Amino acid sequence: xxxxxxxxxxxxxxxxxxxxxxxxxxxxxxxxxxxxxxxxxxxxxxxxxxxxxxxxxxxxxxxxxxxxxxxxxxxxxxxxxxxxxxxxxxxxxxxxxxxxxxxxxxxxxxxxxxxxxxxxxxxxxxxxxxxxxxxxxxxxxxxxxxxxxxxxxxxxxxxxxxxxxxxxxxxxxxxxxxxxxxxxxxxxxxxxxxxxxxxxxxxxxxxxxxxxxxxxxxxxxxxxxxxxxxxxxxxxxxxxxxxxxxx
Numbered sequence: 030x031x032x033x034x035x036x037x038x039x040x041x042x043x044x045x046x047x048x049x050x051x052x053x054x055x056x057x058x059x060x061x062x063x064x065x066x067x068x069x070x071x072x073x074x075x076x077x078x079x080x081x082x083x084x085x086x087x088x089x090x091x092x093x094x095x096x097x098x099x100x101x102x103x104x105x106x107x108x109x110x111x112x113x114x115x116x117x118x119x120x121x122x123x124x125x126x127x128x129x130x131x132x133x134x135x136x137x138x139x140x141x142x143x144x145x146x147x148x149x150x151x152x153x154x155x156x157x158x159x160x161x162x163x164x165x166x167x168x169x170x171x172x173x174x175x176x177x178x179x180x181x182x183x184x185x186x187x188x189x190x191x192x193x194x195x196x197x198x199x200x201x202x203x204x205x206x207x208x209x210x211x212x213x214x215x216x217x218x219x220x221x222x223x224x225x226x227x228x229x230x231x232x233x234x235x236x237x238x239x240x241x242x243x244x245x246x247x248x249x250x251x252x253x254x255x256x257x258x259x260x261x262x263x264x265x266x267x268x269x270x271x272x273x274x275x276x
Contacts, residue, residue, distance in 0.1 A: 177244075190252065206260030212236045227251070
């Protein structure tokens with residue numbers, strides 16, 4: 030025997046003649062009871078209350094529960110999810126752009142993250158640190174590693190280095206300082222089309238290797254030359270004093 034549910038949802042072969050000649054049963058007619066208009070029209074009206082699979086406009090909120098994912102792209106290229114505490118946007122190649130494709134943020138898995146201004150890359154992470162293009166302004170800056178600047182470094186305050194005795198071991202006065210300074214050479218030069226003055230790292234390294242730093246190109250810690258200059262002046266002063274006393 031057919032159940033109520035099977036009869037409720039089964040296709041009923043009703044046609045106009047059955048209604049006209051009263052051959053339709055009461056049970057079958059109950060499935061049409063309450064319909065007060067064209068059935069096809071009412072079915073169409075029901076469809077408009079749902080967002081069609083082919084697209085449409087959502088006028089209310091779309092809420093996903095915790096740990097339910099919103100995937101975008103045939104290959105789930107973007108995954109948006111919240112675990113109830115933290116929200117995540119996951120993608121191997123993520124770009125945040127304007128409606129005119131102007132870059133704001135771009136990132137690639139196992140590679141760089143880039144920040145853009147007016148579609149110009151201003152900051153980029155690398156395997157060795159961060160590259161900044163243009164002016165970098167900070168009220169306070171701290172680093173535990175090396176910092177490379179591709180342009181001029183200007184400060185409105187002092188640029189200092191830790192020099193406390195408490196941080197140093199094996200302290201001793203530089204000997205033969207005047208002789209070492211005499212082996213150094215001060216030079217004028219042109220670099221990137223601009224004139225400058227200073228020393229040559231390879232030359233200084235032969236006399237005072239402690240102030241030379243290795244890298245793509247050798248660099249010199251100019252401030253660290255101060256110690257040997259102080260002692261050289263003292264040596265020179267001592268020799269001048271001896272000359273005066275010998276007269």
